Amino acid sequence: DQSVLIDPGSALIADEIIRKVDTVIGLHNVRWLVCSHVDPDILGALPAMVAHGLHPEARIVTHWRDEALIVHSGTPLKFWRIEENDWHLALEDRTLSFVFMPYLHFAGAFGTFDEESGTLFSSVLFGGFTFDHSLFAESVAYFDAIRVFHEHYMPNREILEHAIVELRRLAIRQIAPQHGQIIPEGLIAPIMNLLEKLECGIYLLARQNPGLAFLLAANQTIQGVVDTVVKERDFSVVATYMANLASQTLGAAYLEFWSSGEGVVLQFDQSDQFAGQVAEPPDDVARVMAGQEVSPGLRLILALTSSVTNEIDGAVVLGFGEATKLDEATYAVLVQVIGIVEVGLEREALLRASNLDRIAWMTRAVRDPLTDLYNRASLADSLRRLMAADSLGEVAQLAALMVDIDFFKGVNDTHGHRVGDRVLARVARAITSGIRSDDMAFRYGGEEFLVLLPRANAAAALVVAERIRTNLEASTGSGPVVQVSIGVAIRNAKEGDGSLVDRADKALYRAKANGRNRVVLG
Numbered sequence: 001d002q003s004v005l006i007d008p009g010s011a012l013i014a015d016e017i018i019r020k021v022d023t024v025i026g027l028h029n030v031r032w033l034v035c036s037h038v039d040p041d042i043l044g045a046l047p048a049m050v051a052h053g054l055h056p057e058a059r060i061v062t063h064w065r066d067e068a069l070i071v072h073s074g075t076p077l078k079f080w081r082i083e084e085n086d087w088h089l090a091l092e093d094r095t096l097s098f099v100f101m102p103y104l105h106f107a108g109a110f111g112t113f114d115e116e117s118g119t120l121f122s123s124v125l126f127g128g129f130t131f132d133h134s135l136f137a138e139s140v141a142y143f144d145a146i147r148v149f150h151e152h153y154m155p156n157r158e159i160l161e162h163a164i165v166e167l168r169r170l171a172i173r174q175i176a177p178q179h180g181q182i183i184p185e186g187l188i189a190p191i192m193n194l195l196e197k198l199e200c201g202i203y204l205l206a207r208q209n210p211g212l213a214f215l216l217a218a219n220q221t222i223q224g225v226v227d228t229v230v231k232e233r234d235f236s237v238v239a240t241y242m243a244n245l246a247s248q249t250l251g252a253a254y255l256e257f258w259s260s261g262e263g264v265v266l267q268f269d270q271s272d273q274f275a276g277q278v279a280e281p282p283d284d285v286a287r288v289m290a291g292q293e294v295s296p297g298l299r300l301i302l303a304l305t306s307s308v309t310n311e312i313d314g315a316v317v318l319g320f321g322e323a324t325k326l327d328e329a330t331y332a333v334l335v336q337v338i339g340i341v342e343v344g345l346e347r348e349a350l351l352r353a354s355n356l357d358r359i360a361w362m363t364r365a366v367r368d369p370l371t372d373l374y375n376r377a378s379l380a381d382s383l384r385r386l387m388a389a390d391s392l393g394e395v396a397q398l399a400a401l402m403v404d405i406d407f408f409k410g411v412n413d414t415h416g417h418r419v420g421d422r423v424l425a426r427v428a429r430a431i432t433s434g435i436r437s438d439d440m441a442f443r444y445g446g447e448e449f450l451v452l453l454p455r456a457n458a459a460a461a462l463v464v465a466e467r468i469r470t471n472l473e474a475s476t477g478s479g480p481v482v483q484v485s486i487g488v489a490i491r492n493a494k495e496g497d498g499s500l501v502d503r504a505d506k507a508l509y510r511a512k513a514n515g516r517n518r519v520v521l522g
Contacts, residue, residue, distance in 0.1 A: 001055055002091045004032040006112055006121045007178055011044030018045075018052050028053045032089065033077070034061040034096075036123035037106040038069045042178065046075055061089060063100070065108030082110065099170070101125060101163040105153045111167070118173030118185075124153065125163060126191070128180035137181040143194045145180060154200040164196045221245065225337050233393060233455055235348035239274035242341055246318055250326070250334075254319040258285055259349035261306055261313035264356060266349055276352040281315075288315045297323050302335065304342050307392070314345065343392050350389035351438070351454060354382060358440060368443035370421055371428035379442050379450065383497045386440075386454050390491055398491040399461035401451040402504040403431065403468065406483045406516040408447040415480060423482050430475060430484075434468035450501065458490050458521060465519040485511035486519045 003025050009017045021027045027049060035042060046060075059080040060070065067079045082089075082098040089096040094116035101109045104125055112121040128145030154160050175183040183191060228241045239257065246252035256269035258281055267279035284294045288301045291312055298321075304314035316338050326334065358374075366378040374382070390398040405411075405427055412420040424447065431441045431449055444450040451468075453461055465486045472484055487507030491500050507522030514520065 001029060001031050001057075003030045003055075004034060004061075004089075004091070004096065005030045006034040007036055007042040007123060008033055008049060009045040010041045011048065014045035014048035018049060029055060031055045031058055032061050032080070033058060034112055034121075035066060035070060036062075036111065036121075036178075037109040038066050039106070039124075042123075043070060043073065046073070046077070050076060063108035063110055066106070097170075099163075099166055101166070103155055103159045104163055105155065113170050113172070115171075118171055120167065120170065120172045120175045122167075122175050122177045124149075124178050126175050126180065126183060126195070127177040130180055134181055137183050137187055140187060140190050140194070142181055142183070142187070143191050146191065146195065147198060149180075150195065150198055151200055154198075156200050157196075157198060160198065160200055161196050164192050168192070221249065221333065221337065225340050229340055229344050233344075233347075233397060235268070235276075235344050236274040238341060238344050239268060240270075242337075243270055245337075250318065250330075251320065251324070252318045253321050254317075256317045256319075257304075257314065257345050258289065258317070259304070259314040259345060260289060261346060261349050261353075264353055266352055268345070268348070276348060278356065285315050285317060289313075296325055300324065300326070302338055304338070304345065307343060307346060314342075314349070316341075347389045347392040350385055350392070354385040354389070354454075355438065357381065357385065371425055371443050371449075373428050373431070373449065374440060374442045376442060376444060379444075380497075382440055382442075383452065383501075386452055387491070387497055387500075389454065391494070397455050397457060398500070399453040399456040399458070399464075400489050400491070400500050400504040401453065401461065401465050401468070402444070402487040402489075402501070402508040403427070403449040403451065403484050404486075404508055404512070405447040406485055406512070411480055411482075419479055422479055426475060426479070426482060427472060427484060430472040431468050434471045435464055439464070450504070456490075458488070461488050461490060462519060462521060469517070469519060483517040485516045487511055487522055488519060489522045 005021065018027055021030065033046070033054075054077075058077055060067070060075070060077050061080045061082060062070065063083060064081050067081065070079075080089075087098045087100070089098075094114060097113040097115060099111040099113060099120075101111055101123075103109070109123060111123055111125060113119070114121070126146060127149055128142060129148050130145045150160070172188055173185045175188060177183075225242070225245070228238055232238050239255070243255040246255050254270060256267060257274070259266045259268070264278055265281055266276045267281070268274040268276045281289060284299060284301055288294050288303050289312055291303070294301055298319065300318040300320070302316050303312045304316060305311065306313040366375055367373060368375040386398055405423065408420065408423070411423055427449065428441070428443070431451060435441060435451060436453070438454055440452045442450045442452075451464070453464060456464070465488050469484055469486060472482055485508055487504045487510065489500055489503035489507055503522045507520045510522070511518050511520040
C-alpha cells in the first residue's frame with residue numbers, strides 16, 4: 001500500500017495507463033500520485049483513475065503552487081504537500097526526495113529523486129522530441145532531441161542553470177524524463193553541461209507565431225551573432241560575419257553601416273573591409289538618421305540608437321537585387337540581431353574617430369616640437385575617446401604605459417640641456433618604433449612619456465613595453481647610455497582616466513625602486 005505513480009498521464013490514454021498499472025501492481029494499491037506540474041498530459045488521467053478505484057488513502061503529492069490549480073479540476077483526492085514535509089517522502093523500503101525546479105516550465109515544477117536506485121524522475125526537464133521508441137539514450141546525440149524541446153518550452157537560461165546546479169548535488173545514476181528517452185549514468189554529465197549553456201525562451205523572438213522551425217533557426221542565428229560579437233573585438237570580422245549571414249538568410253547583395261555618434265559621419269562597407277571612412281550619407285540614409293521613415297525598396301534601412309544617449313546615431317543598410325519586404329517575424333529577428341551588433345559599431349566608431357582625431361591633431365600642431373609625440377594638451381580628449389570605446393567592450397582592453405628616463409637629471413647636470421634634449425628625442429624614437437599603428441604616445445612632462453594602447457591586454461602591453469625598453473638599449477649614438485623604467489596598467493571596468501594613469505605611475509615607481517631599466521605591471 002506504499003506504491004507510487006509518478007505523473008499519472010493524459011486523459012487520452014487513461015485506459016491504457018490503468019491497464020498497465022493493473023498488470024504490474026493493481027491501481028487500487030497506488031497510495032501516492034506524484035504530480036510534478038499542472039499540465040493536462042500528467043493530470044488528465046486522474047478522473048478515470050478515481051473512477052476505476054485507487055487506494056482508499058490515496059494522496060496527490062505536489063507543491064502548493066500546483067495544488068492551487070489542480071484543486072480546480074474538482075478532484076476528490078486529498079493533497080500531500082512536498083514543502084510541508086521537508087521535501088521527502090519516506091516509504092517502507094526507500095525515500096523519495098523532491099527537487100524544486102520552479103518555472104521549468106511551471107511555477108511549481110519539481111523532480112522526484114529515488115535515492116535507492118539513483119533515478120531522477122525529471123518530469124519535462126531532459127525531455128526530448130524523439131522519432132524512435134528506444135527506451136534508453138545511446139549517445140550525447142540525444143541532446144539534439146532535448147535542445148529542440150527546451151529552447152521553446154523553457155523560459156530562459158538562468159532558470160535552467162539554477163535547476164542544474166540543484167541536480168548536481170544528487171548522486172544520480174539515471175534520468176527518466178516524462179517523455180523522450182532514459183539517460184544512463186555515462187551521459188548525464190555531458191548532457192547537463194550542454195543543457196546549461198542552452199539559450200531558451202525563443203517564443204520571445206516574435207510577436208506572432210511563425211512556427212517552431214523558424215524560431216529555432218532564429219535562435220541559432222542570434223546566438224551565432226552573440227558569440228561572434230563576444231569573441232571578436234575587431235569590428236570588420238563581426239561585420240563580415242553579418243554580411244555573409246544577410247546574404248545566406250535574406251538574399252542581401254550587400255551590407256553597410258553608418259555612424260554619426262562622434263560628430264563625424266563614418267561609412268563602414270564591404271569595399272574596404274568595414275574599415276570606416278568619412279563619407280556623406282545618401283539622401284535615404286540621411287533621412288533615416290534624421291528620424292524620418294523611408295519606404296523599403298531595393299534598400300532596407302534601419303536606424304541605430306546610441307546606447308548612451310538613446311538617440312539615433314547611425315543606420316544599417318541592406319541592399320537587395322530586387323524590391324524586398326520582410327515579413328514581421330523576420331524583421332523582428334533582424335532588429336534584435338542589429339541591436340547586438342550595434343554595440344560593436346559604437347565601439348569601432350569611437351576608435352575610428354579617435355584615429356581621425358589623431359590625424360587631425362598632426363595638422364593642428366598638437367605635437368611636442370622636441371619629440372614629435374603628442375603633447376599633454378591632446379591627452380584628455382584621446383583618453384576620453386579610448387575609454388569610451390573600451391567601456392563598450394566585454395573585457396578591459398586599454399593599457400597605459402608610463403615611461404621615465406633613468407637618471408635623466410644626471411644627464412642634464414653632466415652633459416647639459418642640449419644633450420638632454422637629444423636624449424629625449426632618442427627615447428621618443430624608441431617609443432615610436434616600438435608601438436603599434438593604433439597606439440598613441442605622449443610627452444607627459446619632463447622626462448616622462450605616456451603611451452596608450454587600445455585593444456591590448458596585459459600580455460600585449462608587456463610585449464610593447466619590453467620592446468620599447470630593448471629598442472632603446474639597442475640604439476647607438478655618441479651620447480650617454482640611456483635606459484628607461486616602464487610602469488604598465490590595464491584599465492579596470494568603469495575605471496576613470498586619472499586612476500588608470502596613476503596606477504601606471506605607481507608601477508613606474510616600483511620599477512625604479514626595484515633597480516630601474518625594467519618593466520613592472522601594476
